[in-house]
Amino acid sequence: MSVETRASGARDVHELDVRVSGGVVRGIREADIEAWRGIPYAAPPVGALRFRAPAPVLPWQGVRDASRHGAVAPQSRRGQFLGAPSAIPRSEDCLNLLVLRGADARTGANAARGDDLAPVMVFIHGGAYSVGSVREVPHQGMDFARNGVIYVAVSYRLGALGYLDFSSYSTPERPFESNLGLRDQVAALAWVRDNIRAFGGDPGNVTVFGESAGANAVTTLMTVPAAAGLFHRAIAQSPPPNALYLPELTARWAGQFLELLSSALDNGSVEATSHEDAAALLTGAPVDALVAATNALQLRTPDEDPGTLCLCPVIDGDYLPERPLDAFKHGRAHRVPLIIGTNDREGSLFTGRLDILASTPPRIRAIFARTRKKTRKAIKAEYPGLPARRAAADFAGDYSFWYPSIKVAERHARYAPVYMYRFDIAPRLVRLAGFDATHGLELFALFDRMNGWFGRTMTVLGGRRAFLGAGRRMRRWWLDFARTGDPNAQTGAVSPAWPRYDAESDDRYRLTLIIDEVDRVECDPRGERRVAWQEFVPHV
Secondary structure (H helix, E strand, O other): OOHHHHOOOOOOHHHHEEEEOOEEEEOEEEOOEEEEEEEEOOOOOOHHHOOOOOOOOOOOOOEEEOOOOOOEOOOOOOOOOOOOOOOOOEOOOOOEEEEEEEOOOOOHHHHHOOOOOEEEEEEEOOOOOOOOOOOOOOOOOHHHHHOOOEEEEEOOOOHHHHHOOOHHHOOOOOOOOOOHHHHHHHHHHHHHHHHHHHHOEEEEEEEEEEEOHHHHHHHHHOOOHHHOOOOOEEEEEOOOOOOOEOHHHHHHHHHHHHHHHHHHOOOOOOOOOOHHHHHHHHHHOOHHHHHHHHHHHHHHHHHHOOOOOOOOOEOOOOOOOOOHHHHHHOOOOOOOOEEEEEEOOHHHHOOHHHOOOOOOHHHHHHHOOOOOHHHHHHHHHOOOOOOOHHHHHHHHHHHHHHHHHHHHHHHHOOOOOEEEEEEOOOOHHHHHOOOOOOOOHHHHHHOOOOOOHHHHHHOOOOOHHHHHHHHHHHHHHHHHHHHHOOOOOOOOOOOOOOOOOEOOOOOOEOEEEEEOOOOEEEEOOOHHHHHHHOOOHHHO
16 A cells, blocks of 8 residues: 555545654654654664664665664563563564644644644553563554654664663773663654744753653653753653662673673683773674573562662763762753652552562661661661562562652752642452552543553443543643643643642641542642651662
8 A cells, every 4th residue: 555545544645754863754644643753863773773872763765664663672572571472573663753733734844934833742662671572552643643742653772772881891892881772762852943933843942751660751851961051841750769779780781691692602601801802792793692591581580689670770980970869969961840659559569470579578678788687677667568569569669669769859940840649549449459540540641541451351340431531631731731831731621629738848748649530639748658668778
């Protein structure tokens, strides 16, 4: 079927031709949505560019078909996290993005003259920096586009190719940069700045948002100097803001990875080999071997280094100068308005193959190893029965997601508007299964995923109407925030108003929106638990 036939509709197909960095891309109209998929925002990071910072887009001749998604980053369905189905093309050439806009929006030609530019929302997917892509949920983002924003979703390098730090193996002939996935995200935001006007988007009104690892990307980008000015608002849904580490630890993981890779390829040990040999191994290894070695490293990390994630940004002192929590504390983060929040029981999801958090007795003991006895006792008192399963899941979720998010909120609120939420609503079947409002559940509400088989199954015992209603309210808040920096700007009948978070004012003390069947605002929810965590060593 020709591009012209697929894109037929009220507009002539050539009105969906847009000139961007590299050349012209031709989009497709699907009912009330216009989409451009698989647009490259950087050169393919292959060959000599493997393990290198993203390079400028390579130009192409003629009109590039943007009706289909690009390849997803290499990933596995057999690791800790369920990767993309095997039928979906995977490739190291994965630096592409998706642009959606409502079909009734102005054409790029009119918008380029500056008329009625739309706010832009850039979504960074989660997946523990191991799996995921822009094509994970086919219709995700369309409801945002229908409501007047330009929606962009970004694919970036995952696994060892994006989130292991091999910079200690650099040689003058073969350098390895750090923070490659993070650099990819900055490159994508720079592409948005340079190109989004052609789609009718406002490069001066960009909101970056993400969930889980994507939210870690958001809070980290807020402290990356190279990202300054590339976005103007931020939304972090269930971030693990402290899941990034110093070079001493990330270099050890890189060495362990090389051992696993070398063993898998029958190359013997690389422990005592030269940097040149390590570089040759990394640059010459088949991509499937890189993915397999990544899976093996991920499986051992939760017990060898409890409370950490081996796929992570690295505090290299250069591209990422300091721990983000320290940057937030001292006002060195980009001073943009922020929505940040977590779900009621983040940790309950992480069982079975997802068992990565500090939820076993040995892991919990390791977490407390550097903490004073008085502080340990106070924290344990907040989780009766610890290390019993439910208490351990809540402890682990709070350690990874909730408490460091509180620290980001209270520190950033001194310098910019912050809106804090907690997502509490869960369908009855999800509660009966013992998950409650767990990690990632809010995505089904926010992106209206409830018509798929999993969404319908979740509500087979009831709760569908209330859950859908919570999703509609969330979208209004997110959209208002993207338009103005204030989630209350145009919500009208939505009640209650969402107050700013303030950790220092007596009359507005830590006011938090609780998203539930009936929304409410609470002052310092779980305040006693927050105080107990206050002196915990890794977060101070």
